[in-house]
Amino acid sequence: MEIPSSTIHERLNNRRFSVANNTQGLSGAGTVFHYQVEGEAISGTYQGGRIRIGQQVGRVTGAHTIELLFQCVTTENELLAGWSRGTVGVDDAGHTTLSFVWGWLSGATGGGESRYVEIAE
Template sequence: MQTSFSRISERLNDRRFAVASNSHGLSGSDTVFHYLVEGDAISSTYQGGRILIGQQVGRVTGPNTIELLFQCLTTESELLAGWSRGTVGVDHAGRTTLAFEWGWLSGATGGGESRYLELLAEKQEK
């Protein structure tokens, strides 16, 4: 029997994602996110563009939903932290998609919405 955790794991574990859109955020098209999933626990690292290094930790909250806390150090030496709630989906080509609502907790104010698209295998080797 497949659980919501296993479906999310199949879609996220050891996969890389790039920004498709990000209103009011720092990550951009040069930022790559690499996710790992163990049970209902999610972690990731990200970097590129204005992000020198970033980390996320979170959990599966439903059949296609997750929540994360994130922190990063920017190329301008800003230390920032925030939260996000997201939905894991699939596009017409079979690639995993992520859609988030997010907000800052420290280092900045406001928030926004962002969308991410799974990188093809040949682009994941960067």
């Protein structure tokens, strides 16, 4: 289901997301992502599971697309940083979904694909 470009702010701002699929990454079932959107700028935090604390910064790149840089400290005290390009969507239940292709820039190698779904309030 597609969403109009004017709703990326509405779909992400002050909303929380959990991991739906991230087999190659560190975030998992216990990780919660919280986003803020100001104009076309995006910021966020994440923690839980293997992530002690994480931060994100990015921008809106299209009607349904965003790109982010992220960094985190893991529960094993690793310092990691990476990039991601994502698509904002809506599932059949009306919850916002995020689908990313991502890769590591520092602290690890490789990358993958991941999917997140909005946590219903």
